Amino acid sequence: MEAALFVIFGAVSLAGAIAMVTAKNPVYAALGLMATLFSLAVFYIVNLAHLVAAVQVIVYAGAVMTLFLFVIMLIGVDRAEDTSETLRFQRPLVFIVGAAAVGLGVAAVVADEWSWTPLAPAGAEAPNGTMAAVAEQLFSVWALPFEAVSLLLIVASIGAIALAFFAPVRRRKEKSDA
Amino acid sequence: MGFPLLAALIVTPIVGAAAVAIVPAARKELHLPIGVAVSLLPIALAGLLFAEFEPSANFQFVEFAAWYPEWGINWHVGVDGIAMPLILLTTLLIPISLAASVAITDRIKLFVIMVLMLEAGLIGVFVSLDLIVFFVFFEAILIPMYFIIGIWGSEDRIYAAIKFFLYTAFGSALMLAGIIALGALSAEQTGVWSFDYLDLLDLELTRQTQGWLFAGFAVAFAIKVPIFPVHTWLPDAHVQAPTAGSVILAGVMLKLGTYGFLRFNLPLFPQATVDAIPIMATLAVIGIVYGAVVAIVQPDLKKLVAYSSVSHLGFIVLGIFALTRAGLEGGVIQMINHGLTTGALFLLVGMIYERRHTKAIADFGGLAKIMPIFAGLFLFMAFASIGLPGLNGFVGEFLILIGSYATLPVYSIIAASGVVLAAIYLLWAYERVFTGEPTKEENKVLSDLNLREISLFVPLVVLIILLGLYPNILLDRISPSTDAVLERVAATSSYELPALDLSAGGE
């Protein structure tokens, strides 16, 4: 059962990711990403992270992706663009770095460095990430981070205001800016 | 601990600099006189130092105060017979070079401050008995000199200033590595970090370790001296520097290198010193001959004197690495002598430059008729530099040559040829600048030295003759310290003192 889900949604998520990376039109890219995000939500559920799955769908696939699409429309890049590489050596370099990364992973696996299961406490109960369970943790152990992330939201709003809200200020000095 | 004389020597110029800084920039005419007046105080203190100094190998006027004790760094200063004369020289040359700088009008305040800071730093170098304290002063003096060359130098001053700074800083970087290594070795052997000179003398270093450390220190000092082939910053710096800069540079700063060899390389790394004798002596002798030969054909008076410094400093290095009593004594006294004579020569070149705005030998001719006093002084200094017996230059050269023959016969014989070459380049230059009928119209209107300028030379001339005829006034105080260095090298390395010094040492 789980294996089947993994194969299906794994394929979807990879396809979505690849689509996002290769799509000429940003809108398609956004859609590809959305497919991946949904697939991940499925995996979350399979892995008993129920609340996370819900947040993933609502916040991520919903709000964030909408925001993306909104900006795509706003700045009018919602059309096919040229995806051929203009920087010399960029793609070969990326390929080499990617290959190295893959090599790193393969090497780690081959050398049996990729296994952590022996470290798991014996007979660990799989935690069920229900809202209650998460909330209990969130407001005890994770209370300080929980408060701290609120700062991020302040920063985000200040940043959005500072960068995109006010009318441009009159420049005092016409300095070489071009 | 009594009156901290050495700290006072260092602090006085700094306070003086502060005093000058307080004077408003608008009162331009005040800065230089105040600077000169302030710089006379260290002379008085140095006089006290000289008077109270006891001729023995011990460090005297020692001050000790904790600074960074857990790092083994402390304010530990003191003087012995090697440092004391150099302090005298420094305090003497600073007011002279300040008083000779009346031609400087631009940013004179900064100039005076820089010179006074330089004085503090130079004295600091000579009194330091803690390697980090030493390094701090050794490196810090680069800044004022950098400014002095860079702001008040002639056309190519920026190039010269940067070259001077980078070259010397390169050497000191390697030295700092050596210093840190010494501290680490001290921690290894005694359990505590120490950069104290006296502590480090007790370290047991293998021959190889000594070799590496010697190299690190030697590069720093060799550049400072400068020893061939790392000498090329010197002509540039000298030619571009203003008069005061050249005087202090040649008079005192070059001595930091030879002083460093004597103070650190020999006692700390005796075995490496002995191993390095062939290299150092070879380079010294090359420097003597090479510097002199290059000096012969220099078209610029200042450059000529600069290359003569390369040659003369070669003698000092040879004397030091001869490892004989006379050689070491000669090295020390030659540091003083070179400071006096070459300083004076730079002063003279500066004075003619102020009048004529050129230093090219070809631009002159027949000046003796127009400026007889100037010509006379120049000739006097030239002969002092050539090493005319009866004047100071001879004492050092003679001691070095005689002293080095016992251990380095071939080197000393080649070095002796520097005696001839010095006569050639200085007298030829004199001939071209001063003799003959004055032909150029620009030269005919030059005025001879005025009373202020002449008075600058009075102390120099007196000392040159005094040290030429009665060097004992210093040698008595130098020799216990140099003997101690020598005995230490002999006692802690494979070196065997020449029979001559064994018997003489027992006196």
Added chain:
Amino acid sequence: MPDLDPSWYMGLAAALFLIGAVGMLTRRNALIMFMSVELMLNAVNLTFVAAGRAYGVLDGQLAVFFVLVVAAAEVVVGLAIIVAVFHTRTTANVDALSEMKG
């Protein structure tokens, strides 16, 4: 108990992370680069969840929760920057942003 070894999820996550990184480096549309970063963050999230299950702890899920918030904040600021850049240069092509170099 899940019957699938968590390392499969790990592997998938690693692949997604790598794809995101490649997207980041090969696309020059600021928005798509940005989406690639989001993909990378999501790959990390999958790792967190899978590893958390393997150890039988909830911490992984909590971490995901925070990463989601961070990602959201990042998106807001990032999009604002993109808009601001678009304002001065009317382009979302990051290759055009190469006036400063050397």
Added chain:
Amino acid sequence: MFDALGASTSWLAIAPEIVLLLAAVVVLAYDIVAKPDNHDVHAAVAIVGIGGAAAFTWAQWRSDLVGQEFFLNMARLDGLSIVVRFLLVAVLGLATVAAWPLLRELGRRGAEMLALMFIATIGFSFLASSGNLVMMFIGLEIGSISLYVLAGITRERRLADEAAMKYFLLGSFASAIFLYGVALFFAGTGSLFLVALPSALASVVFTKPGVILVALGLMAAGLLFKVTAAPFHAWAPDVYQGAPAGVVGFMAAAAKIGGFAALARIVWEAYGPFLDDWQAPLAGIAAISIVVGTLLAIAQSDIRRMLAYSGIAHAGFILIGIATGPASRYAVSFYLAVYTIQLVAAFTVAATVSGPGSSGSAREEYVGLARRAPLLAATLGLMMLAMSGMPVTAGFVAKFGVFREGWIGGLEWLVILALVASVAAFFFYLRVIVDMYFREPVETPGTPKAAPQAPPSVRWMLAIISVATIVLGIYARPLLDFLEASL
């Protein structure tokens, strides 16, 4: 809501952050509500906020809570966190003074800038003082995102936008890499707390620590990016050049403080037992940073780019200490303190000479500065000397400290390399002095260069930093004592 934490709650442990947050919020709220014409209230709030943060940090230092963990190890009140907090607050205070001309120029947007500076400080403070990797990540992101915005706060300027975009894209890329490292750490140990690794080592015999080390590599990469170590440095020159001059000093300093503190915490605390594994790579990165930073700085004609590259070299110097191990914590923190404050001062001069909102500071602007603005020239000159490690400045003590540690730690080769590189570095540091003091400006007829004017507050700030640089250079005892007493 902290009831569940019980004794683990300590308001004092996060009091400085709370004060700073309150100040930021007050400034924002006041600005929105009152729409003021001037910034007097902002200044008052800033002073209270910074002063309060400093006071609470001091209270933390004096309290008997030092060494304990709070909020279940989410916030730690150890020496490192207190020192970093002091340093961050000091940098914030100085940078606020320095940024004030920019704040005026920005008008209404100034309040946002001020708030972002405060919040960024909080973020880096969290980053440096947490024992939990996710908390660190959050702190990192709070700080970083604030800095992205600050970089582009003069959003009408093309170069500022370019800087903000580059910083943002690369920053979030690096954050993702860091986060992946955190995830692998979690995968390897089953915990997100730093102490998990040493305790796991104590209980379980790690025979195959591969995944843990890969996690370290990725986390270190993310942090090395923040501290501009080569080859993670590429963003720095462009951002330092393009970001508004008034705030770039803060950006550089705060990120370096937070980044280095977190890096030190991770490698020393969590990965302490793996010293043999990470020492060589870190030393290698230090070497690369020193060489690349020095060489490229020589080739720069823009002072801010030069400072960026020199910062890369400085990152290398600090990494010498980090690579040596926890024994060098005094040296590293001293270096960090001295260097970041010099950096703020140097950028303040740049902001005054080139204009607070400017992007870029060409060398030509500094020609003859000693005549036009002696104080600025003297300050910048002194900062250059201090950064070059000249004795009698605090820079020398700092350099000496890390070199000494490096030598003890067996990194002799690296120390010698660093020493040689410092000589080459003299070249570009001294060139600034050459420009300011030795060269005379080529006056274009009719348009003589105006003397840059700095407000009195800035002048005082520069004077204080200058004096402190020299005083610490001659007698660093007080600061060292403080560090030794704290760490």
Added chain:
Amino acid sequence: MNEVYEFVIENLLGLIILLPLLGAIFLHFFGRFIGEPRSGALATLAIAGSFGLAIVASIPMFAGGELAHHPTTVMLWDWMPSIGAAFELRWDPLAAFMTLIVTGVGMLIHIYSVGYMHGDERFPRFFTYLNLFAASMLTLVLANNFAMLFIGWELVGLCSYLLISFWYTKPSAAAAGKKAFVVNRIGDLGFIVGLMIVFTSFGTLSMGEVLELPGEIITAGTATAICLLFLVGAAGKSAQIPLYVWLPDAMEGPTPVSALIHAATMVTAGVYLIARTAALFQLSGTASVVVATVGAATALVAATIAIGQNDIKKVLAYSTVSQLGYMFLAVGATGYVAGLFHLMTHAFFKALLFLAAGSVIHGMHDQQDMRKMGGLLKKMPVTAWTMGVGTLAIAGLFPLSGFWSKDEVLASAFASGGWFMVLWVVGIVTALITAFYITRQFIMVFLGEPRWEEGVEPHESPRTMTLPLVVLAVLAAVAGFVNMPKINPALEHFLEPSLEGIQMAHLESSALIVLLAAVSGSAGIIGIGLATLVYYRGGAFRQWFLDRTRRPFLAWENAYWVDQMFGRTIVLPGKRAAFLTARFDDAVVDGSVNGVGRLTSRLGTALRPLQTGFVRTYGVTLAAAAVGLAIWLLSRGAL
């Protein structure tokens, strides 16, 4: 009475040096203010005082008592203790002998100069230098320490430099002064190296200790080395081959200078040095042979050159070189007394000749070319007659002083036998040539038809100049009687204490002595006669002679082109080498340093393109670095 002498010797010896030194110092600073005649008088007074003191101090030496046999040493002060250098004086017959010559002849020349330098704007300065010279020379001869001797040695060189280029506005004078000093320095180089070996061998530079019993301390080889190096120094100072080239040029200086320094005193310092260190030379037969050979060669070469000279002073200059060669020949042949004897007589007659020549030049309005003289006998009778005495004396005409001393020189060569016999022959030939060129000179100047340039009105010189001429003429005539072999070897006895234990060449047979004297005396007469035939008589023989000798004459006139040869083989290549070295310094030594700097800078510039400005490039480096770091860590930790 003896107490007085002792007191003088022990306490006032320094005063002999000090008096002229004080005179020099005073005149240096105040000469300008006291004016022309007074400064001259003061200087003369100073050296006269020294002369007086020297006489008083010498009386016990003549008496030959205890004081004469044990040299008195006076320690003034330590100079460089570690090499045994000190200011210590020595008073023994040799020192007394030299002191008397220096102060005596010096005083006469001072007097002469008052007249000669009349009207020169730097008159007081001239006397400053003269007094300084006297002090230096006295330091040289009174020193009991090689280091102190070296002071005098070098200071006389300095004075020589100053006085040769006294008229420094003349480029040739300035160049000549420099040349003299530099060539002397080359000699000094040898001397210094010699002193290095002396110190290293003996551990001191004090003459008393070194010369005590040197044979017990050093080997013959070391002695040879020291002596040959001393010879180099002596050859420089005393103008011997190959370092004689400076002396002819030195004639650029005022004539009294030539007389005092370059004839009577300074140039004899080399002879003095060898005589003084006879104890060392005695240990090395090789060195003595070399000394004698160099002396003989120099004597012959210089004498031949003198034939070809037309400048009145150049003739005398080469003559001086030649006569110094004689002295070297003598001391080389261990005839120390003979050498010193000739030193003395030469001091008299050569000073006389120079001063007379100066008088001629003075009267001829600074004309020095003998071809433009002639027939001056009538116009300048005193000069002519006195110079005539000098001429005959140097020619070796019996019974003038030159005859006696030259005879002794040759006799000592003969007595040494072996290779020295060859040198003896050379000496005889030289004697002939000497007589020839000096007679030629006299004839060209004083006899024959006047060949004066227009407007020249020759006149006799003033009394201050002629008085010293007369005195010197008397001395030149009679000085030979102080040391007549067998009959009155007074000088030999006088000097004996100083040369105690020195083996000297000696002829025992009276017949041989007379025979040799006859040979050398007749050589002089033949030379005089030949010159008279050629230059006075003229006619067919003159033409025949001159035709035969045209080519050698060319060589002599050009001094065998030695200067040119030195110029081409040493000076010019030396200069070129110096230029090349300077360029090497600039291009290679400095160039490599600057090259390192440039390379670093270039490296920085070369790296700049890596910072492309494209954010994606930065991203790749970041990713690559992260992966690299991870790989590095993994490989260290696990793989």
